[in-house]
Amino acid sequence: MIIDCHIHFASAGCEYNETDVLQCLHLADRNGIDRMIYLFNLADSGGYDPQPGHIRKSNDLGMELVTRYPDRFISYCYLHPAHDPEFSLAEIDRCIVNGPMAGIKLWVAVNATDARLDPIMRRAAELRVPVLHHAWYKANGYAYNESTPKDIANLARRHPDVPIVMAHLAGGGVEGVYDIVDCPNVVVDTSGAQPIAGMVEFAIEHLGPDRVVFGSDWPLRDYAVQKARVTGAIHDPAVRDLVLGGNMRRILAASGKVSL
């Protein structure tokens, strides 16, 4: 089973759009991708600093995806750690405890080193759900409160019981891999930037085959291209299977929220 741990939608108004969904499924089918993890809607969702209304709308879309296509979509609860913790915890209850979502997504609203993430992370630990957090090392400037892999390592050490998916292997690069070597609760996803030569092999060598997971960042990227980053780099079928789906399956199994 191939699980893409990192997709978005870009549907106007964060409204469920069957055309967008069918396009997503068609392209996933064409590339043999079985399950896609929706993180948040890129359009009309408040940009770097979403308001509670944006968060709810984006999460409503995620829940509808899972309700309509339970065998194809897994959704994470999108949160903004600067919002009142009561709101964030209530949103976790609405979407994960009482809803079909299976993880939490954090982007650039608040840096990963900020203590305001802690109530969210503690709840993730209780529920045994993964947190996917954006990370990048950028030479040309950071977006809002964007986190680096070093910040993710800080978060991971504060919350060693939470499985963390650090997004964007090529964005973090070599330094990003080294940053998380000693954080066994962190895996890295293969999405982000151009297919920098040797990065997938490097991550597997230094983190081990069970700490690298396939992610595409669709629709910003092309499923075929992103999948080929993995299949072109890994020749051992057992390792390839782990990265393309086995590792994510293991991480998701802990909460019992998803049957795979």
Next chain:
Amino acid sequence: MIDASCWWGQWPFSIMGQVSLAGTARRLREAGVKHALISPIRAVLAPDAATCNRDLLAEVRNLDASMPEDFRFSLVPVVNPALPGWRVQLNDLLDDAGPLVAGVKIIPNYHQFDLGDGRVSELARMCQARNLPLCIQVRVQDERSHHPLLKVPGVDIQSILSLATTHPGTRMLVCGAYNAELPRLATAPNIHVEISFVESIDTLAVAIASFDAKRLLLATNVPVHDPAPSVAKLVTDPSLASAVQDIASGNARRLFHL
């Protein structure tokens, strides 16, 4: 498949070690490429591109038996028209290498010259006279992952358009352009674009919607990038099979007269 733009040598900002020319050939062949247009990557930063070109020519001539049988290289030497002597050096190389040379590449941002420079116009006219495409490298690496002390902006697209408009008889290949830059580049009919940096939701289908499929070419940007993801861009809707064929090889054959 024909790779319209790849490099020989080691990119100093990559974790990939030195790969021989035969090793590069094997890597490309594994990805399905049978013919590659190659330039010396050392010429991006080295003080003298001409030396790098001569080294590449010698390597190509000395390829050993480890080279895949059904694979070949054509050379795209790097020219720095800001350096005195480039005319003589290029003519000497063309005389020496003959049909092994399929085009000429310039790297304006790293070599710090403007495309409006008269020497670039002279090179464009020379390419036209020699019936060789002029390849313009917009970027070598994603700007976000540049070394913090070596941040090199991409080449200004307007300056490429001006050059192409001034020299409509010179065939040009833009290397390293992003998807968002395609619509502007499409306005000049003598501009072709290779797709090593082009990516979107459904790469080729989207690219073809904004750019003439007869002027798009497959390229890998090896060894900066892995080759398989670039080749995977050819995976698209079956209705585009004819365009895919053109992009995979037909357009390169026409542009480079292969």
